[in-house]
Amino acid sequence: MSSASDGGDPRVTYPAMSCSLKAVPDSSLFEGPKGQEITLVVKDHIGTVLIAKAEYGGGSLVPVGQAVSRLTFTLAPDRNTLKLVLVFSASTGGRGELREEAGSDSQFLRDLAGDEPFQALRIMGT
Amino acid sequence: MRPRMLLMLLVLAAPSPGYAQIEECGFFKRTIDDIVAGRIPPPPDDNATRLLSVERGARCFAIYAAGAERILFRDFVKRFEASRTDKQSGAAASGAGSTSVASQGPAAKVLSVAAEYGALAQSVDGQVVTIRGNLAGIPSVLLRQNVFPYCVDNLTNGYCASGSLLGLLRRASFSVSFDATRGSQLTATPADGATTTEPVAFRAKRDQISAVAARIELWNQRDTTSKSFLDAWRSTVGAAMDLTAEDLLLRAGTFTDSVINAPDYDAWQMRHVPRVRAAGQNRDAIVSALRDALRDLLAIVDARVPDLASQAEAALVSYNAFFLAQDELIDAIAMKRVFALEYVGNRPIGQPNTSNVRLIVDWPLTPRTKLVGNGGATIYDTLPADAPAGARRYRDAQVALQLDHGLDKASILGPAVFSLAVYFQHQHSPALLQVDPLNPIPGVSFVGLSAGAKTVFAQKGSLGLFQAKLTLAPVGSNVKVPVSFTYSNRTELIDKPTWRGQVGFAYDFDSLFALADRAVR
Numbered sequence: 064m065s066s067a068s069d070g071g072d073p074r075v076t077y078p079a080m081s082c083s084l085k086a087v088p089d090s091s092l093f094e095g096p097k098g099q100e101i102t103l104v105v106k107d108h109i110g111t112v113l114i115a116k117a118e119y120g121g122g123s124l125v126p127v128g129q130a131v132s133r134l135t136f137t138l139a140p141d142r143n144t145l146k147l148v149l150v151f152s153a154s155t156g157g158r159g160e161l162r163e164e165a166g167s168d169s170q171f172l173r174d175l176a177g178d179e180p181f182q183a184l185r186i187m188g189t
Numbered sequence: 190m191r192p193r194m195l196l197m198l199l200v201l202a203a204p205s206p207g208y209a210q211i212e213e214c215g216f217f218k219r220t221i222d223d224i225v226a227g228r229i230p231p232p233p234d235d236n237a238t239r240l241l242s243v244e245r246g247a248r249c250f251a252i253y254a255a256g257a258e259r260i261l262f263r264d265f266v267k268r269f270e271a272s273r274t275d276k277q278s279g280a281a282a283s284g285a286g287s288t289s290v291a292s293q294g295p296a297a298k299v300l301s302v303a304a305e306y307g308a309l310a311q312s313v314d315g316q317v318v319t320i321r322g323n324l325a326g327i328p329s330v331l332l333r334q335n336v337f338p339y340c341v342d343n344l345t346n347g348y349c350a351s352g353s354l355l356g357l358l359r360r361a362s363f364s365v366s367f368d369a370t371r372g373s374q375l376t377a378t379p380a381d382g383a384t385t386t387e388p389v390a391f392r393a394k395r396d397q398i399s400a401v402a403a404r405i406e407l408w409n410q411r412d413t414t415s416k417s418f419l420d421a422w423r424s425t426v427g428a429a430m431d432l433t434a435e436d437l438l439l440r441a442g443t444f445t446d447s448v449i450n451a452p453d454y455d456a457w458q459m460r461h462v463p464r465v466r467a468a469g470q471n472r473d474a475i476v477s478a479l480r481d482a483l484r485d486l487l488a489i490v491d492a493r494v495p496d497l498a499s500q501a502e503a504a505l506v507s508y509n510a511f512f513l514a515q516d517e518l519i520d521a522i523a524m525k526r527v528f529a530l531e532y533v534g535n536r537p538i539g540q541p542n543t544s545n546v547r548l549i550v551d552w553p554l555t556p557r558t559k560l561v562g563n564g565g566a567t568i569y570d571t572l573p574a575d576a577p578a579g580a581r582r583y584r585d586a587q588v589a590l591q592l593d594h595g596l597d598k599a600s601i602l603g604p605a606v607f608s609l610a611v612y613f614q615h616q617h618s619p620a621l622l623q624v625d626p627l628n629p630i631p632g633v634s635f636v637g638l639s640a641g642a643k644t645v646f647a648q649k650g651s652l653g654l655f656q657a658k659l660t661l662a663p664v665g666s667n668v669k670v671p672v673s674f675t676y677s678n679r680t681e682l683i684d685k686p687t688w689r690g691q692v693g694f695a696y697d698f699d700s701l702f703a704l705a706d707r708a709v710r
Binding site for chain 2 (some may be wrong): 085086089090091092110111113115117118125127128129130144146148150151152153154155169171172173174176178179180181182183184185
């Protein structure tokens with residue numbers, strides 16, 4: 064894990080929070096405590112990347128007709144899949160990354176590329 | 190072979206024999222390159238797990254599941270023929286009882302029709318319908334039908350269309366204008382005092398094509414990195430990509446669910462990830478491990494999901510549409526500095542045909558303001574035999590300057606655009622009108638002409654014109670309504686100052702076709 068480096072007022076004291084998602088070794092599965100609120104953000108590397116669609120637990124996390132750089136959801140029990148569709152201002156040449164943020168804590172989840180705009184995360188709520 | 194087929198073949202890259210390799214798919218290739226180069230991702234990520242994650246490289250896995258990397262030219266032709274929607278299933282458009290008002294056309298996406306009323310430098314008003322298109326239209330339609338894929342990587346045997354190729358084709362456009370007033374037919378006049386119903390002779394007038402035009406962008410510099418572009422992109426991308434993103438979520442999501450929800454998927458990963466790791470940084474060994482893993486995965490999932498290939502195919506169609514829509518949005522909102530050359534062949538009613546060549550400069554000043562300059566010359570295609578002594582084929586030269594300012598915060602594509610324009614035309618050779626009592630020129634009456642006069646001409650000289658225009662585009666609609674007022678010191682025919690008002694109407698059919706396509710799917 065690394066500290067958030069996205070700016071912000073250094074005088075602000077964040078509550079002691081840490082990222083919740085843990086990768087299961089040799090698997091693309093994540094796990095985290097059910098009921099926990101999770102915040103995911105996208106960061107730009109080449110061009111701008113935004114989340115146009117997000118679906119988790121049968122619900123949509125992005126308002127229709129909008130694209131966002133941050134979304135929040137609550138971990139459901141058992142295995143659920145978060146599905147994302149990302150849009151890139153640099154088309155298939157665009158690059159970015161998906162991170163989890165929790166207060167001042169932040170962790171890298173995966174890199175994003177414009178030629179794979181659909182991403183899924185299997186998350187086990189334990 | 191039909192002309193459309195020939196054109197399509199011309200725009201495709203040269204075919205290469207043999208199958209492409211699945212490891213050339215972008216996601217696989219990047220990951221293998223990282224492993225070979227020893228690039229280690231930040232924890233908790235790791236390259237071997239990443240390579241075998243359908244969740245992360247669904248498109249490449251779908252290509253493998255659909256067998257799309259093994260598509261050869263014969264399959265491509267089959268797909269093309271199967272996708273054709275232009276075969277008339279009912280009566281022909283001109284046939285009695287037909288439900289079609291127009292024949293199907295392949296370039297639906299790029300068709301737009303503008304009906305304009307009024308004229309600027311001409312004295313003959315008319316109702317003109319213009320159909321415009323560009324050369325990217327046909328490949329774009331075929332991309333949406335998944336006849337051939339969007340080029341993302343080098344695994345499609347060359348039978349694909351790239352964003353750069355489509356961008357190049359979009360630079361060449363064409364239009365045909367039809368004068369609706371020419372469709373009326375002339376009837377014989379019954380004798381005076383006739384009170385009974387009499388048969389009359391109908392005679393079709395000349396065809397309705399009033400102009401054909403071709404335009405090519407000689408130079409086109411796009412800005413896709415500035416803050417103003419990114420601001421405009423952020424504010425429009427959600428709405429613009431809503432339908433295609435939703436479709437991709439559904440189709441790619443269905444395919445991915447089928448694979449990752451297979452009971453053996455986790456076991457498959459745990460079995461093959463160590464094999465990829467065991468290959469070390471040896472590219473051949475990694476590729477071999479990947480191929481083994483893919484074969485194994487397909488066997489596992491195929492047994493449980495018989496229509497996996499169909500799901501993969503549907504997902505690939507959605508990817509095509511998504512990439513195309515994303516590129517079209519970028520192309521639409523990028524500020525472009527353009528130099529273009531345009532040819533217009535005019536076939537005005539009652540006047541000799543002319544050819545006009547024009548150089549166009551389109552120069553954005555700010556995200557909301559742009560300057561457009563034109564310079565051109567017109568020649569008569571042929572001079573009438575009885576043309577006056579001073580008439581020459583070189584008819585006139587024109588220059589024009591127009592300033593467009595968007596009244597919306599986002600861009601000049603906003604809901605309203607205010608324009609100011611000046612136009613200057615030097616009439617080197619007089620405007621010629623051909624007198625035909627059976628085909629009178631709308632809006633023109635001749636008084637005191639000698640009985641044998643067949644050609645009349647106006648004065649030479651210069652004419653200047655000033656125009657103020659407001660183009661309204663109601664939010665959520667695809668309609669544009671330009672309203673303008675024009676002052677000119679004279680027209681080609683009338684040597685007096687003139688005030689005019691013009692109202693137009695344009696509809697972009699693209700959205701209509703997109704909705705229809707969505708309904709079908």
